Amino acid sequence: MDDSSVxxxxxxxxxxxxxxxxxxxxxxxxxxxxxxxxxxxxxKTTLTRGVLAGLGHVGRVRSxxxxxxxxxxLPTLAVYHFDLYRxxxxxxxxxxxxxEYFGPYSLCLLEWPEKAQGCLPPADLAIHLDLDGxxxxxxxxxxxxxxxxxxxxxxxxxxx
Numbered sequence: 001m002d003d004s005s006v007x008x009x010x011x012x013x014x015x016x017x018x019x020x021x022x023x024x025x026x027x028x029x030x031x032x033x034x035x036x037x038x039x040x041x042x043x044k045t046t047l048t049r050g051v052l053a054g055l056g057h058v059g060r061v062r063s064x065x066x067x068x069x070x071x072x073x074l075p076t077l078a079v080y081h082f083d084l085y086r087x088x089x090x091x092x093x094x095x096x097x098x099x100e101y102f103g104p105y106s107l108c109l110l111e112w113p114e115k116a117q118g119c120l121p122p123a124d125l126a127i128h129l130d131l132d133g134x135x136x137x138x139x140x141x142x143x144x145x146x147x148x149x150x151x152x153x154x155x156x157x158x159x160x
Contacts, residue, residue, distance in 0.1 A: 021050015
C-alpha cells in the first residue's frame, strides 16, 4: 500500500484521541463506511466521540455496546455508530436489519466488524487503535477509492 493510503498518529491521551476524531471528521461524509478495530478499552468510542464533535454533534455520545447501534441525526448527515461485540454469529447482522442504515446520506462507524464478517458492505476506511505504552497508535487505512479521497481530505492542512 502506498503512503497516500495510510495515515498514522501517536495519541498520548484521551484528549489527543478526541482531537484525532475531530480531524478525521473533516474527511468523512455520506456513503462512507468505517471499521474500528482495537482491543476493549483501546479508544474506539472515544475516537467516535471526536468524529461526532467534528461533524457538529452537540450532546452525549453513548457506547452502543448494549443497544448495538446509536443513531445521530445531523443537519446534512445521519451517523450510525455500531458495536457488534456481542454478536455470536454473523447471521445476527442480517436478522437485525442493519443493512437499511447504509446509504448515500449516512456515515456508518462499526466497532468489532469481524463479528459480522461476510455480511457487511466493503469498508472505505479501516481504523486501528493499538495500545502504545501509556497512549495509543492510530492507523487509518484507505481500502477503496472513496476511502483514499477521505484520507486525502484528512491529510490536507485545514484552511484558517
